[in-house]
Amino acid sequence: MDRDLRPFVPVHEGGSRVAAGCMTGTSIDALDVVWIEATGFGLDLRAKVVDYRRRDLGPLREPLRSLCRQEPATAPAIARLARDLGALHADVIAPEDRSGAPPHPDLIVVHGQTVAHDGEASWALFDPRPLIARVDSTVVTDLRLVDQACDGEGAPITPLADWIFLRGPEPRCVVNLGGFCNVTFLPAEDEPHSHVEGRDVGPCNQLLDEAARRFLGEPFDVDGAAAAGGQVHGDVAASLVRGLIAIGGRGRSLGTGDEGFHLLDALEVLPPGDALATLSTAVALSIARGLVGRGRVLLFGGGARNLALVDNLRGAVPDQPVQIGDDGASGLTPESREGAAMAVLGLLAADGVAVTLPAVTGRGETLHLDGRWILPR
Structure with missing residues (x-):
């Protein structure tokens, strides 16, 4: 039986949905958050960028780099780092000062900071608690999870989103x-x-x-x-x-x-x-x-x-x-592509579409919806 999570991602008048995609990449320099407006569902989805915010990682940069270098850290220190990274996401997506604030997202898609990945084991650090304390949106993380459970490597994860945004004649x-x-x-x-x-x-x-x-x-x-x-x-x-x-x-x-x-x-x-x-x-x-x-x-x-x-x-x-970048209608810049890709992948996952491609990641048949979901009441 085909299932999806569409009821938890509201559709606005005119048939659009707004999603925010969050990415901290392997350069470990900044958090990129990209808001997209999407129409259509599943593989018929079309999307464009409507806002983009970038926040330097600041004091989180060196501890994250240390963790990525596999330098020793205590469990409480790692937990606090994950919490602080979650708080940074909350500050960008739902700032306390609402003047000039970004659009309210129907869905928030978080990649997390990859601190380990070797094809067999993967860990993207993120604690969602500071974020969900401040928003009423649906939140999804860990979109690689199901792929890796089905013998895939979970990466690269963006090709299907690239196809949505950037395919041409x-x-x-x-x-x-x-x-x-x-x-x-x-x-x-x-x-x-x-x-x-x-x-x-x-x-x-x-x-x-x-x-x-x-x-x-x-x-x-x-x-x-x-x-x-x-x-x-x-x-x-x-x-x-x-x-x-x-x-x-x-x-x-x-x-x-x-x-x-x-x-x-x-x-x-x-x-x-x-x-x-x-x-x-x-x-x-x-x-x-x-x-x-x-x-x-x-x-x-x-x-x-x-x-x-x-x-x-x-x-x-x-x-x-x-x-x-893209000179077409997507609005993708060099900095916004990965965040926008996460937003699109989150919407596809909500629509019941497997977000990774077997020919890319090596995964087998998927039996579950992608991601870890935190749903509003």
């Missing part, structure tokens, strides 16, 4: 330049969603940001300026590409232990600008090798603001259009 590649790079290959819009492909490619901002911290003493290379001003050392870049390809070729989704930080040791002998330039080139080449001949390239994630990385990608696929 010709095939295209949706490239997320986040902490790890992942790619969704979308078929032409007249093909079924079962033809969508997706995979993790390798470390991206995980390495670029760590290199900025190590060689520049900065949290990241703003706009890729240091890389743009440096010289590329071809032999070192070639070695880095081989290392990055090896990480991406592990035959599973990427996460804990796949950051590739050891690759930065080869850059220690170079001037800082040269180190960043060489690494940027290597990261771009390792990504581009899987994009050749796959159509228009749409770049999202924080790395899409790294001009050196983007220029290197364009140079590596000279025969394909490469654009930053």
